[in-house]
Amino acid sequence: RIYPLMRVTLTTSDGASVTVSRQLTKHSGFIEKAITDMAVDDNAVPLSAVAVDVDDATLKLVIEWLTEHRDDALPYPEKTDEERRADDIPAWDQAFVQKWDTKEDQQQTLYAVITAADKLDIKGLLDMTCKTLANKINGKTVEEMREILQLECDFTEEELAEIRKENAWCEN
C-alpha cells in the first residue's frame, strides 16, 4: 500500500537532507524497497531517513522530474521489441532537459541524472534520458560522438583504417 501523505527524508551523498512525499518516491524502486524494509504501514509512523547515493543538485532535478510525473501509471510499462523510437519524449521532459543546455556542464548533468535514475531505479526517467542521449548521438560524425560521449580515441591509425574498411560494406 502507498500512503500519499507519508513523507520520506532522503539524505544525499553530499550530506543534504530533502523531504519528499511518498507520492513521488513510489516511482523509485530503490526508495520503495528501503521503505518496505522498514516494515512501516501507517501514515503516522515517522520514517527513518533513506540514504541515497546521489548528490543534492542532481536529486533536486530528479525530484523536479518526479513531481511532474507523480501521476504516471505504475508499474512502468514493460519494454516491448518495438522500443526503437526515441522521438516520443513528452514536451515537458524535452524542456526539462533543454534547461541544462544553458549550463557549461550540460553533458555532465545529463550523465549525473542518468546515473541517479539508475541508482534510484526510476524506470521512466531512465527511459527518457536514454532517448535523449540516443537523439543526441543519432546521425553524428565519429568526432561528434566522441565529444558527446566524452570518449578518447585509443585506436591506432591502422586499426581505424581496418574498421573503416569493414564499415565500407554499408552504402553511403
Next chain:
Amino acid sequence: LALPDVFLRDLFKKLEIKDRLILRLTCRAFEKLVAETNAGFFSVGILMPNNYPPYSDDNLGELRIQFGSAEFKINATEVELNQFLQFRDCLFNGISFDVFVITLRDSPILLDFVREIIKKFQIRELHIDSVEKEMQLEWMMQLMKDFPNSAFHVNLSFPPSTAKLLELPHMEVLEISQYEIQDISAELFFNLLDAHTNLNLNDVALTPDDWMSTIRIISTDNRKRRVRLWVKGSNVISWLATCGITDATEDGDVGKFTDVLTPHSDADDIALFTYRECKVLIDHFHWISGDDPVRVE
C-alpha cells in the same frame, strides 16, 4: 564514460545501424560494446541478390542486405560471405525484425550464408520471396525449421507438385504466382484454405457451389483472413449468378448479400458485397469479361 550497463544496452537498442558503425570507430570500449549489444527492433530487413540472371553457382554477383536504413552490398563469393559473417558479429549480438524478406537462388553457398547470418535474428514474419524451383522449396522448408516461432509468408513463382504443396507447414500468407499452368483443383484449394491463413492464388477451378462454400468458411472464421484469387471473368459472372447478382442487379441488398455494388458502366470495374463477416471485392471486372483475369478477394 561511466554510464550504467543497463542504460547503455537500452541506448544501443535505440540507435540506427549506421550509428553503430560510427560508434565502432570511437574507441575500443565502444567497439566492443557495439559487438556485444542487441541492435533492437527493425520493421523490415531484406536479403536478396542484387543481380538477376544470368548467374552461376559460383558467381551470384552481388548480395544486398538491408537492416533498417543501412544497406550492405557484398560480392557473393564464399570468401566475402564468410568475411561478412564475421563483420555481423562485430555489429550486434542480436536483432529483431517484424518482417525479414529473403530471396533465394540456386546456390548452396547462399543457403548456408542465409542460415548462418539470420541465426541470431528474431523474426516475427519470415517472408521468402520468389521461390522458383523444387530445390529452393526444399531450402525454404529448412529455413522455416530454423524459425519455429515465426510466421511465414511465402511466394512460390513456380507450380510445385500437389504432394509438395500439401506438405507445406502453416503459412500466414501463401502466394502462388504461377502462369502457364493448369488450374488449382477445388480439392487442393480447400486443403490450402484449411492449412493456411491467407492465400493468394491464380487460376483456381471453383464451381459456383465451391465459391459459396469458400465465402461461408471465411465468414465463420474468427481470424482476420484474406483469400485473393485471379480467375477468368466468365467464372466470376457464373459465381455471382449463384448469389443472385447479375448485370441487372441494382446496388443495395440482394437476399443474404448486403451492400452489393456492381459495375454499371465501362468506367466501373469493381463489384463489392458482404456476406455476414466476409467482405468480397471483385476488381478488374466487367460483365463481359470473358477469359480476362479478374481479381477476387
